[in-house]
Each structure stands twice: as structure tokens, then as C-alpha cells.
Amino acid sequence: MTNKRLLSCVGIGLSILVGSSCTVPRLISKTENKAVPASYYGSQDTTNTGKKPWKDYFSDPYLTALIDSALSNNQELNITLQEIQISNNEVLARSGAYRPFVSLGGGAGVDKVSRYTSQGAADAATEIRPGIETPEILPNFYFGATASWEVDIWHKLRNAKKAAVSNYLASIEGKNFQVTNLVAEIANSYYELLALDNQLDIIKRNIDILNNALSITRQEKEAAKVTELAVRRFEAEVAKTQSMQYELQQRIVETENHINFLVGRFPQHVQRNSQIFNQLVPTKIDAGVPSQLLANRPDIKQAEWTLEANKLSVTAAKANFYPSLNLRGFLGIMSYNPLYLLNTPESLVASLLGDLVGPVINKNEITATYKSANAKQIQAVYNFEKTVLNAYIEVANQLSNINNLEKKYETKNTQVQALTQSTNISLKLFTSARADYMEVLLTQRDVLEARMELIETRKQQLNAQINAYRALGGGWK
Incomplete structure (x- = not known):
């Protein structure tokens, strides 16, 4: 009778332990929405530029050399690589916990x-x-x-290890997204540098033209055809244009040093061929279909792995309620x-x-841990959906930008050609006393601004092309 009573007491104790421990608070769950529009602006072509490796996408040897050097020496990228190693060590620690x-x-x-x-x-x-x-x-x-x-009866430790693996894979995708942004930033800065070189060349040529006009104006003043006012106005225009030259020279230095920072080296001259800038024509961007973003964009895959890790963390936290x-x-x-x-x-x-x-009384700590894990999982769902939405909008914006910039460049080029002809005409009319000096100044100022804007528009076209490539998930392969 004594043994039977003892076994009965033990059984009752275990029943109380298991029953009280298995009481888990009910929480609100949320499932991620992976649905995206069927196409960009009605196109169903699945050809996708984002799948192309960056070495095949960029053909300039100076640019590819800069990117290749940055992928080895960029400090931020190397810091991220160490964070990946830390995540890998966490997987190792979690895998040993259930042995x-x-x-x-x-x-x-x-x-x-x-x-x-x-x-x-x-x-x-x-x-x-x-x-x-x-x-x-x-x-x-x-x-x-x-x-x-x-x-590990309830797979608490195994799920914690799987969560660590998912976080490790998310850190790899985070590195890939950083590589994508790094490649795009170097390419954008490189083309900005080429544009600044060409703008500086235009400024210098414009200074020569203005100095020539100033010399003619002085001769006209000696011949009493114009007043001192015309000479002073041309001198002021020359000084204004020279100040623009110094401003551009400073911007070139800062852009070079920004590239040097990205490459991970101290300030030095950035090798480049600025003469090819006017021959650069933006290549066609094939956007594919929006569903390809889920596989191509590293930030979307990073958000997806983070979401998976948070789901596993909820399951692991739930197991704390069990014996x-x-x-x-x-x-x-x-x-x-x-x-x-x-x-x-x-x-x-x-x-x-x-x-x-198993926990019986005062389960506040494990309840709070469970609720926090669930809140992080819901937070990860929203972050995933936000990342997908942002990716789609980025692509749509850049495709529209490419189309509008192409039209803008065509109209701006027409403007430059017309103003260039009007400059020569105004200067001839001025020397023959058939036009006022202000007409020459205003025409010269207009053509300078138009040429500068034409180069800026071409740079914006190249930047839009690069940004579209990045938005499609290109640059990390």
C-alpha cells in the first residue's frame, strides 16, 4: 500500500506539473503577403538586367578596377564580413546546446x-x-x-539553432545588399567625376571665348563704338565664370576623395578617361517582372530570412512553458x-x-519573452512587406526616370545647338555694331548654362541606369 500511495503521489505531481506548465498564452499571429503586381507598366517580358553580373554590366576598365578594389578594401564591407563570422559562431554555439x-x-x-x-x-x-x-x-x-x-523534447534548442542559421543567412544577404549599394555608389560617383571634368572643360573654353569678346570690346571702346560700361560688364562675366571654374575644381577633388574612401585608400588621383563621356549612351534596361524581385533583391531575401528566424524564435520561446x-x-x-x-x-x-x-508559479519572465518574440515576428512581417513595396516602387521610379530623362536630353541638346549658333551670330553682329553687347553676354550665358545642363542630364541618365540596375537586384553577383 505504501508503494502504491507513493506512485500515486508521483503521478499526481507529474500531472500537475505538465498541466500547469503547458498553459501557453494565446497571441495574434500575422502571415506575410508576398503578392506583387503582375508587371511594370504592362510589360510581360521576363528578361531581367538585374541578373547580369556587374563585370558584364560595366565595360569601362577604370570603373571595373575601382569596383574590384573596393570589394576587397572597403572598410564597411569588411566590418560586415566580420558580422557574418559572428553569426556563424552563433550557429556553432546553438548547435552544441542540444548535445x-x-x-x-x-x-x-x-x-x-x-x-x-x-x-x-x-x-x-x-x-x-x-x-x-x-x-x-x-x-x-x-x-x-x-x-x-x-x-530536447520540444525542439526548443533545435529551433533556436535553426533561428541562428536563418540569422546567419540573413547576414549574408545583408552583405550582398551592401555590395549592390557599394557598386552603384562607386559607379555613380565615377560618372559624376567624368561629368565634372567635362563641365570644367566647357568652363575653360567659355572663359577663352569671353576673354576674346573682352578684347574685342576694349578695341571697340578705343574706337568709341562702346562705352566703359560694356568693358566692365564683360570683365565681370569673365570673373564670374572663373569663380565657377574654382568651384568645379573643388567638387572634382571631393568626388575623387569620396571614391578613394569607398575604395579604402588615402586621397590620390582617380584614373579615368573623361573624353568618352560624350560618347556614353545609356544601355537599355530590361526590368523583367516584379515577382523576380523576390529572388534577385538581397534586401528582400534578408528580410525573408529574418522573418523565418523570428518565427522559429517564437516556437523556441513557446517551448519554455513545457517541462x-x-x-x-x-x-x-x-x-x-x-x-x-x-x-x-x-x-x-x-x-x-x-x-x-517546468514552470508552475510566476511565469512572467517566460511569458514576456514569448510575447516579445511574437511581437518581433509581427514586426518582421511588416518589414518584409515594406521591403517588397519599396523595391517595386524603386524600380517603377527609375524606369519612369529613364524614359523622361531620354526626352529631356533630346530637347536640351536641341536647345544647345540653337544657342551655339546664336552665340556666333550675336558676336558677328556685335563686331559690326548691329547688336548690343548685352545680347552677346546674355547669349553666351545662356549657352554656357545649357551646355552645363546637357552634361548634367547625361549624368542623370547614367545614374538612373545604374540605380535601375541596383533596384532590380543587380551588382552583388
């Missing part, structure tokens, strides 16, 4: 038990060996292996005298203990 831990060691100690206790009285009445009583002060020496293992089974054991040798340690089997000692433990 048995075994440690090997030994120790020594001394113990004195009161003779007026049950253990002390038993030791006094017991002989270790015939004629050898148990010492009142008892040393203790031991050496052996200790093992512990949490049996956990822990096994502990020891196998070794132990003796009060080190000379007896090797006297086996008498010195052998072994133990095995199993604990089934």
Missing part, C-alpha cells in the same frame, strides 16, 4: 562531520577496513567525467587517500540523475 556536455576533471577537499549527527554516528560505528576506523577529519580526492544533457528534462551523471574514482584512487573497483563512483522541471 550532451562532458567535462573531465578532479579535485580534493576535506570534511569534518559532527559525531552527534546521523552521518557522524554512522562513520564512528563503521570501519573502512578491518582495524581502520573512519577518520574524524576525512580528506577526499576524486577524478572523473561529468556529463549533463538537456533532452524540460535534464540528465546529469558522474563516473570516476574517489578516495580519502590518493594512494587508493587506483584500487578499483572499490574506488569507482558513479551517479545518474534526471530532473523533469
Whole structure:
């Protein structure tokens, strides 16, 4: 009857333990929406420029050399690579958490038990060996292996390891997205540098034209055909244009040094061929279909892996409400005298203990952890949907930008050609006293601005092409 009552009590205790531990708060779950529009502006062509490797996309040897150097030396990228290594180490740590831990060691100690206790009285009445009583002060020496293992019944530890793997894969996609942005930033800065060189060349040629006009104006003043006012106005225009030259020279230095920073080197001249800028024609961008963004864009894949990691973290946090089974054991040798340690089997000692433990009262900590994990999972859903939406809008904006910039360049080029002809005409009319000097100044100013804007528009076209390539997920392969 005693054994049956004991087993009954144990059964009741386990029932209470399991029943109270398995009470899990209900939370609101959210599923991500992966739906995207069927096309960009009605096109169903699946040819996608974003799948092309950057070495095939960029043909300028100076630009490809800069990108190649940046991928090895850029400090931000190298910092990210170390973060990936940290994530990999976290996977290693999590994978070892659900395997048995075994440690090997030994120790020594001394113990004195009161003779007026049950253990002390038993030791006094017991002989270790015939004629050898148990010492009142008892040393203790031991050496052996200790093992512990949490049996992963609810896959709590395995899910935590899977979450770490997902975070590791997310960090790799984060690195890929950083590479995409780095390639695009270097290319944009490189074409900006070419544009500034060409604008500086226009400024210098315009200064020569204005100086020539100033010389003619001075001759006209000596001939009493114009006043001192005309000479001063031309001198002011020359000074204004020269100040623009110095401003452009400073911008060139800053752009060069920005490229040098991205490449991971101290300031130096950036090798380039600025003469080819006027021959650069933006290549056609094939956008494919929006659904390809889910596979091409590293930031979308990073958000997806982060979402997967948060889902697994919720499952792992939920398992904290269930009982956990822990096994502990020891196998070794132990003796009060080190000379007896090797006297086996008498010195052998072994133990095995199993604990089934679960939360019953005051589960605030694990409840808060579970709710926080669920909130992060919902947050990751919104972040994923936001990333997909942002990617689609970026592509749509750049495709529209490319189309409008093409039309803008055509009209701006027509304007430049007309103004260039009017400049020559106004200068001839001025020398023949058939036009006022202000007409020459205004016409020269207009053609300068138009030429500068034409170069700026071409640069914007090249930047839009690069940004569209980046928005489609190109640049990291």
C-alpha cells in the first residue's frame, strides 16, 4: 500500500506539473503577403538586367578596377564580413546546446562531520577496513567525467539553432545588399567625376571665348563704338565664370576623395578617361517582372530570412512553458587517500540523475519573452512587406526616370545647338555694331548654362541606369 500511495503521489505531481506548465498564452499571429503586381507598366517580358553580373554590366576598365578594389578594401564591407563570422559562431554555439556536455576533471577537499549527527554516528560505528576506523577529519580526492544533457523534447534548442542559421543567412544577404549599394555608389560617383571634368572643360573654353569678346570690346571702346560700361560688364562675366571654374575644381577633388574612401585608400588621383563621356549612351534596361524581385533583391531575401528566424524564435520561446528534462551523471574514482584512487573497483563512483522541471508559479519572465518574440515576428512581417513595396516602387521610379530623362536630353541638346549658333551670330553682329553687347553676354550665358545642363542630364541618365540596375537586384553577383 505504501508503494502504491507513493506512485500515486508521483503521478499526481507529474500531472500537475505538465498541466500547469503547458498553459501557453494565446497571441495574434500575422502571415506575410508576398503578392506583387503582375508587371511594370504592362510589360510581360521576363528578361531581367538585374541578373547580369556587374563585370558584364560595366565595360569601362577604370570603373571595373575601382569596383574590384573596393570589394576587397572597403572598410564597411569588411566590418560586415566580420558580422557574418559572428553569426556563424552563433550557429556553432546553438548547435552544441542540444548535445550532451562532458567535462573531465578532479579535485580534493576535506570534511569534518559532527559525531552527534546521523552521518557522524554512522562513520564512528563503521570501519573502512578491518582495524581502520573512519577518520574524524576525512580528506577526499576524486577524478572523473561529468556529463549533463538537456533532452530536447520540444525542439526548443533545435529551433533556436535553426533561428541562428536563418540569422546567419540573413547576414549574408545583408552583405550582398551592401555590395549592390557599394557598386552603384562607386559607379555613380565615377560618372559624376567624368561629368565634372567635362563641365570644367566647357568652363575653360567659355572663359577663352569671353576673354576674346573682352578684347574685342576694349578695341571697340578705343574706337568709341562702346562705352566703359560694356568693358566692365564683360570683365565681370569673365570673373564670374572663373569663380565657377574654382568651384568645379573643388567638387572634382571631393568626388575623387569620396571614391578613394569607398575604395579604402588615402586621397590620390582617380584614373579615368573623361573624353568618352560624350560618347556614353545609356544601355537599355530590361526590368523583367516584379515577382523576380523576390529572388534577385538581397534586401528582400534578408528580410525573408529574418522573418523565418523570428518565427522559429517564437516556437523556441513557446517551448519554455513545457517541462524540460535534464540528465546529469558522474563516473570516476574517489578516495580519502590518493594512494587508493587506483584500487578499483572499490574506488569507482558513479551517479545518474534526471530532473523533469517546468514552470508552475510566476511565469512572467517566460511569458514576456514569448510575447516579445511574437511581437518581433509581427514586426518582421511588416518589414518584409515594406521591403517588397519599396523595391517595386524603386524600380517603377527609375524606369519612369529613364524614359523622361531620354526626352529631356533630346530637347536640351536641341536647345544647345540653337544657342551655339546664336552665340556666333550675336558676336558677328556685335563686331559690326548691329547688336548690343548685352545680347552677346546674355547669349553666351545662356549657352554656357545649357551646355552645363546637357552634361548634367547625361549624368542623370547614367545614374538612373545604374540605380535601375541596383533596384532590380543587380551588382552583388
